[in-house]
Amino acid sequence: MKFNKESLLSNIKVGDRRALARALTHVENDSSTGKFLVNELFSKMGDAQIIGITGAPGSGKSSLVDRLIGEYRSKDLSVAVLALDPSSPFSGGAILGDRIRMLQYTQDPDVFVRSMASRGKLGGLSVATFSSILLLDASGFDRIIIETVGAGQSEVEIAKNCDTTMVVTVSGMGDDIQLIKAGIMEIADIFIVNKSDKSGAEEFGSQMRHMIDPAEWTIPVCLTSATENTGISELITKIDDHWLYLKSSKKLSQSRKNRIRYELGQRVTQSLTKQLNNIEMEDIIDKLLESKISIENAIALLIHDLTK
Numbered sequence: 001m002k003f004n005k006e007s008l009l010s011n012i013k014v015g016d017r018r019a020l021a022r023a024l025t026h027v028e029n030d031s032s033t034g035k036f037l038v039n040e041l042f043s044k045m046g047d048a049q050i051i052g053i054t055g056a057p058g059s060g061k062s063s064l065v066d067r068l069i070g071e072y073r074s075k076d077l078s079v080a081v082l083a084l085d086p087s088s089p090f091s092g093g094a095i096l097g098d099r100i101r102m103l104q105y106t107q108d109p110d111v112f113v114r115s116m117a118s119r120g121k122l123g124g125l126s127v128a129t130f131s132s133i134l135l136l137d138a139s140g141f142d143r144i145i146i147e148t149v150g151a152g153q154s155e156v157e158i159a160k161n162c163d164t165t166m167v168v169t170v171s172g173m174g175d176d177i178q179l180i181k182a183g184i185m186e187i188a189d190i191f192i193v194n195k196s197d198k199s200g201a202e203e204f205g206s207q208m209r210h211m212i213d214p215a216e217w218t219i220p221v222c223l224t225s226a227t228e229n230t231g232i233s234e235l236i237t238k239i240d241d242h243w244l245y246l247k248s249s250k251k252l253s254q255s256r257k258n259r260i261r262y263e264l265g266q267r268v269t270q271s272l273t274k275q276l277n278n279i280e281m282e283d284i285i286d287k288l289l290e291s292k293i294s295i296e297n298a299i300a301l302l303i304h305d306l307t308k
């Protein structure tokens with residue numbers, strides 16, 4: 001079937017997976033159809049819990065996602081996974097790996113897995129991430145999982161886009177110090193110590209617990225082994241608990257507003273940056289060099305030019 005933008009929209013809403021796949025491509029390419037879909041869906045955020053999973057390369061994120069899918073399916077919940085590959089779309093390794101592992105679900109219409117190069121045409125990750133989540137949400141999935149390698153900005157981006165952010169680590173990588181340094185505790189709603197089949201995990205877990213301050217939501221530390229399939233149902237319980245916490249404390253609507261706030265900020269920045277590249281600023285630079293105006297004056301003049 002050939003879709004036009006209206007039929008794409010209506011088919012997404014009834015859960016047509018081919019329409020969804022097509023729509024995601026439009027959104028990634030920032031095509032006019034993609035823009036139309038995002039516009040239509042912007043104000044209609046659905047009921048899905050959006051769960052982020054981030055952490056060091058090889059910490060077992062995809063293996064855990066695999067297990068989470070299995071657990072959710074046994075509860076008859078539908079799951080969409082968006083795997084963000086921070087590397088070039090052509091390196092392929094991680095993307096291929098994710099696809100192969102999650103292949104067992106290809107026949108299941110209630111599981112949808114999509115890999116996306118995180119460096120889109122527009123340079124950033126966020127526009128496509130936010131918009132892709134809108135589409136998955138509109139398709140009626142119960143849970144949406146976003147996987148990304150923890151590497152600086154991508155962690156922040158994932159936290160901004162998700163209701164529940166999980167940070168995965170393994171013991172014995174000097175992670176305890178690194179984590180505090182990177183301020184990663186600030187973005188985690190749930191902390192996972194994976195590969196708990198290996199030695200040192202228990203101790204590392206309790207060290208982590210000691211570092212976590214009690215709060216309205218005290219970050220739980222979950223020990224898991226994706227390969228041995230242990231700790232997964234406990235992890236799901238914590239994910240559910242966090243969802244209930246968000247809903248009961250009205251933090252959910254706040255979280256959704258924050259997502260839009262962040263997205264708008266990203267889009268305004270992008271739009272202004274694009275315009276800034278096209279603006280004529282020789283005059284202003286000359287005036288600056290001749291000390292006729294201050295930096296503040298120059299900025300004010302440029303902002304004036306950008307918004308007129």
Ligand SMILES: Nc1nc2c(ncn2[C@@H]2O[C@H](COP(=O)(O)OP(=O)(O)OP(=O)(O)O)[C@@H](O)[C@H]2O)c(=O)[nH]1
Pocket residue numbers: 055056057058059060061062063064094097149194195196197198224225226227228
């Ligand atoms: N022993 C052990 N190995 C694990 C566990 N979870 C994952 N692994 C292994 O760790 C390796 C990396 O697992 P992935 O699930 O690809 O890790 P990832 O974090 O998704 O990796 P990237 O997406 O490349 O960052 C694989 O060889 C897994 O089999 C675990 O709980 N215990």
Ligand SMILES: [Mg+2]
Pocket residue numbers: 061062063094098147
């Ligand atoms: Mg992975």
